[in-house]
Amino acid sequence: MTNALPGATNSKALAQSRARAVRPYLRRVIAFFNGKGGAGKTSLSTNTAATIAGSLAAARSRKRALLIQLDKQGDAGLDLGYRYQDDDRGKDDDGLSIFNVCIGAGSLNIIRGVRENLDVVPGGNMIENLSSFLKGSDAKKRADARLRFAEAIAAVAHEYEYICIDCPPIDEELQVLGLVAAAWILIPVQFDASSLYGLEGVSDGIEEAEQLNPELDVLGIVMFAFDSRDLRRYTEKGTGEERYRETGQRARVRRKLQQELERLKSKSIVFQTVITNNRNVAEDCRDFGRTAAEVAEAAKHPEWRKLRVKNGLSAFTAEAAMNVAADYEDLASEAISRVKMLEAAKRNASDAQ
Numbered sequence: 001m002t003n004a005l006p007g008a009t010n011s012k013a014l015a016q017s018r019a020r021a022v023r024p025y026l027r028r029v030i031a032f033f034n035g036k037g038g039a040g041k042t043s044l045s046t047n048t049a050a051t052i053a054g055s056l057a058a059a060r061s062r063k064r065a066l067l068i069q070l071d072k073q074g075d076a077g078l079d080l081g082y083r084y085q086d087d088d089r090g091k092d093d094d095g096l097s098i099f100n101v102c103i104g105a106g107s108l109n110i111i112r113g114v115r116e117n118l119d120v121v122p123g124g125n126m127i128e129n130l131s132s133f134l135k136g137s138d139a140k141k142r143a144d145a146r147l148r149f150a151e152a153i154a155a156v157a158h159e160y161e162y163i164c165i166d167c168p169p170i171d172e173e174l175q176v177l178g179l180v181a182a183a184w185i186l187i188p189v190q191f192d193a194s195s196l197y198g199l200e201g202v203s204d205g206i207e208e209a210e211q212l213n214p215e216l217d218v219l220g221i222v223m224f225a226f227d228s229r230d231l232r233r234y235t236e237k238g239t240g241e242e243r244y245r246e247t248g249q250r251a252r253v254r255r256k257l258q259q260e261l262e263r264l265k266s267k268s269i270v271f272q273t274v275i276t277n278n279r280n281v282a283e284d285c286r287d288f289g290r291t292a293a294e295v296a297e298a299a300k301h302p303e304w305r306k307l308r309v310k311n312g313l314s315a316f317t318a319e320a321a322m323n324v325a326a327d328y329e330d331l332a333s334e335a336i337s338r339v340k341m342l343e344a345a346k347r348n349a350s351d352a353q
Contacts, residue, residue, distance in 0.1 A: 015143045019180075019212040022147070025154035026163075027343065030219060030335070031182035033167040033175060035202055040188040040224035040275065042071065043282065044331075045166040046079040048186075050291045051332040052162050053118035061117065063161040066110070068153070069123030070098065070178045071168040072131070077122055081289020082114050089113050094124030101152040102130055102145040102177070108152050115291075119159075123166070127174065134173040142173070146212060150181040162336070172205060179209035184219035184339060188275075189257065191226060191249050203264075218268040219338055221257055222331060225277040226250045228323065250274065269338070273331040281324045296325035 032045040049067040056063055069076040077083030077092055085092045090111030097109030098121065111120045134142055153163060167178040179185065187202060202218075209216055230250035236243050246254060257270045284295055299321040301307060 011140055015140075015147060015212065018147045018151070022150050022154045023183075023213070023215060025157045026150060026181060027183050028161060028339070029153065029157070029163045029165065029182045030184045030186055030339075031165045031167050031178045032188065033179065033185050033202060033205065034187050034189065035169060035175075035205070039169070039190055040222075041169070042069075042073075042075045042079065042166050043285075044186070044188050044222060044224065044275070044328075045164045046076050047292050047328040048332050048335065049162070049164040050080070050115055050118055051293065051328050052164075052336070053115055054293065055332070056161055057116040061161065064117040064119055064159060066119050066121065066156070066160045066163045067114075068098075068108075068121040068163065068165045068178075069095070070127065070174055071123045071166055072125055072127040073168075074122060074124035074127075075286070076120065076166055077124070078286050078289060079291070080114050080118075080120065082111055082120060082122070083289075085111060092122045092124070093126070095122060095126035095130070096124075097121065098123065098149070099126045099130040099133070102149050103133065104144075104148055108156065110156065127168070130177075131171050131174050134177065143212060146177050146180040149177055150212075153181050172208070175205045176208045179205055179216060180213045182213070182216060184217060184342075186219050186335060187221045188224040189221055189253070190224050191253050217342070218266065219335060219342075220269045220271045221261075222271050223250070223253060223257075223274040226253070226274050228276040228278075231274075246274075271331065271334055273327060273334050275327045275331065276323060278320050278324050281321050292321070292325040292328050296321040 030048075032041040032048075034041060045067060049065045053065040056065065067076060067080075072095065074083060074092075074094065077085075082092055090109065092111065093109050097106060100106035101108055108121050111122060114120045134145060137145065157163060165178045165182060168174050185202070185206070206216060206218075227249065230246060230248040232245050232247050233242055235241070254270055261268055261270070281292065281295055284290065285292055288295075290298070298304070298307070
């Protein structure tokens with residue numbers, strides 16, 4: 001067996017040292033990741049970050065939430081209404097700062113105050129150039145770029161309670177870039193078979209990222225865009241309490257996901273919260289740069305029907321909008337609770353050693 005060259009050994013040791021040094025600063029970084037496009041990653045990451053920011057604002061916290069868009073489409077800019085922004089709060093640079101960070105030529109461009117307590121690092125067309133750069137680089141340069149990205153996030157992490165990374169579909173190099181910087185992975189899954197098969201690519205990305213980030217862990221799987229009619233209300237015998245039971249496609253997909261986790265011997269979970277499907281609400285969020293909670297708030301207005309027609313909004317009820325917003329709120333709460341639980345478990349395990 002041929003021994004590794006001394007230079008290669010030293011380079012690997014240096015990379016591992018940098019990776020260890022940065023990890024304590026990245027414990028609240030969540031990557032939204034699935035190998036398939038259209039699985040709900042951007043909608044989930046955008047609304048989760050906005051919901052967390054709203055909670056921080058309500059608590060009058062100085063900490064904020066940060067959303068990092070690691071996607072060439074830049075759809076988070078449409079969802080939050082900052083696409084092509086250029087003012088005193090910051091500029092939508094089309095992902096240029098992320099590219100520059102990875103080649104060692106700058107820091108992250110943060111658009112401040114996209115919402116109260118919410119900041120954003122925008123993505124866009126320059127992310128495609130970054131992908132080409134990573135694919136054309138050798139292993140050493142790729143590792144360096146991944147660590148530079150993680151270090152750039154770590155440099156600002158003290159300002160944020162949580163950082164959400166919207167990972168792109170398909171492009172493994174960009175996915176690994178996001179996973180190296182994350183502590184947790186949240187995986188959205190839709191009802192279709194191709195979305196379920198997207199889970200297969202998740203394990204490949206995790207395995208590659210773990211070379212620099214061995215502490216990376218799956219926070220949970222989120223069922224996204226499911227029919228609300230598959231949740232039936234019933235009265236429990238004996239107690240008379242009203243409860244809900246999953247049926248139909250929703251119940252079948254949950255079983256499949258739980259069986260897959262068992263097959264993989266994973267300790268991860270399928271989140272109890274399910275994001276229900278309402279295409280009209282989703283379209284208006286993107287078309288008008290509103291979060292689900294903001295659309296729901298607008299729908300409470302007594303003149304909602306007139307406003308809807310005047311502004312070209314889709315036809316949906318205030319109740320439908322509020323249900324979608326409540327789903328995102330419940331998911332954010334469930335995800336944060338699980339992060340804190342797993343953090344406590346890791347601390348206890350460390351103290352016991």
